[in-house]
Amino acid sequence: MLEIPQMALERFRHARRVAVLTGAGISAESGVPTFRDAQTGLWARYSPEDLATPQAFSRNPRMVWEWYQWRRQLVLEAAPNSGHLAIAAMERRIPGFRVLTQNVDGLHQRAGSTRVVELHGNLFVDRCFREGITLDRVIEATDPPPRCPFCGGPVRPGVVWFGEALSPRVVQEADAVCRSVDVLVIAGTSGLVHPAAGLPSRAKAHGAFVIEINPEPTPLSDLADATVREMAGSALVTLLDALS
Numbered sequence: 664m665l666e667i668p669q670m671a672l673e674r675f676r677h678a679r680r681v682a683v684l685t686g687a688g689i690s691a692e693s694g695v696p697t698f699r700d701a702q703t704g705l706w707a708r709y710s711p712e713d714l715a716t717p718q719a720f721s722r723n724p725r726m727v728w729e730w731y732q733w734r735r736q737l738v739l740e741a742a743p744n745s746g747h748l749a750i751a752a753m754e755r756r757i758p759g760f761r762v763l764t765q766n767v768d769g770l771h772q773r774a775g776s777t778r779v780v781e782l783h784g785n786l787f788v789d790r791c792f793r794e795g796i797t798l799d800r801v802i803e804a805t806d807p808p809p810r811c812p813f814c815g816g817p818v819r820p821g822v823v824w825f826g827e828a829l830s831p832r833v834v835q836e837a838d839a840v841c842r843s844v845d846v847l848v849i850a851g852t853s854g855l856v857h858p859a860a861g862l863p864s865r866a867k868a869h870g871a872f873v874i875e876i877n878p879e880p881t882p883l884s885d886l887a888d889a890t891v892r893e894m895a896g897s898a899l900v901t902l903l904d905a906l907s
Contacts, residue, residue: 665901667874671889672905674872678845680759683750684862688851688877689895690766693741715824720792724817728808731820735786743774746850746896749903751775756906761840765852765859767822780837782829782859788821797821834858841866848902850876851895854883863887874902 675681687697709730713719720727743751751774754760762771762779767786771779789798789809793816801809801818809818823829837859841847847866854860863883867873875887876898884890891898 665891665893665897667891667898667901667905668889671872671874671891672902674888675846675848675874675902676905678757678872680844681753681757681846681848682761682763682840682844682866683753683848683850683899684763684765684852684859685746685750685771685850685895686765686852686856686859688853689744689746690741690768690770691851692746692894692896693744693770695738695741695768695770712825715822716826717792717824718826720817720819720824724792724819725807728817728819731786731822732807735820738768738770738786741768741770743770744896746894746899747771747774747776749896749899750850752903753899753906754778759844761844763837763840763859763862765856780833780840782823782833782837784820784822784830786820786822789818790821792817792819829858837862838865841871842869844871846874847871848874848876848899849883849887850899852877852881852883854881 691697714727714730747770754776762776764771765782767783769785769787789801791798791811793814800812802812803809811818841862844866847863849863863873863886867886873887874889875883876891876895878892878894
């Protein structure tokens with residue numbers, strides 16, 4: 664039977680402001696391959712680091728766009744799991760609740776979460792490569808990718824690529840959340856990717872109780888006030904049950 668430290672349950676149960684920081688581990692439970700594990704079939708000979716860069720898109724926009732279309736299809740074939748659903752239920756029961764996610768798959772929103780900060784963007788958002796603006800519509804081209812309806816430039820996915828900085832607005836919002844929460848739950852993240860990996864220490868420095876959920880130890884484990892060595896889905900359901 665899954666056990667969560669009693670202190671963690673008590674702090675979570677009585678918290679008025681809670682944030683959950685999620686990573687690839689929670690989506691993996693829905694069958695979404697992690698970024699590097701996704702390289703199969705026609706794409707097996709490519710490294711993600713060789714495709715997810717502005718330089719790669721400049722060299723071969725069609726190839727990068729088609730790779731992301733393939734990744735989009737993988738996500739569309741997946742469904743939110745019990746962890747995503749538990750987080751959405753927490754939002755409905757805790758007034759000051761936020762989701763901070765490193766994932767770009769939109770599964771939190773499909774599960775019903777509405778207060779989501781997407782640190783690395785969203786796979787299903789289109790942006791103009793030239794101007795960086797988000798596009799509500801694109802012009803389909805015979806030779807992919809689609810084109811921007813304003814400048815005619817190529818359209819790219821709205822995710823953060825290697826070598827790109829996170830949106831200052833998103834970083835500021837995530838930082839403000841971590842400065843204000845009573846409890847921060849870290850679920851399914853390796854703690855290796857910055858600046859997201861620095862958010863738990865920011866929360867801790869401002870008095871938050873930090874709960875880490877991960878089957879394996881991570882660089883964030885020593886920082887956490889409580890650790891739960893379980894998969895994200897089952898542990899998040901147990902936390903949700905603690906609110907009853």
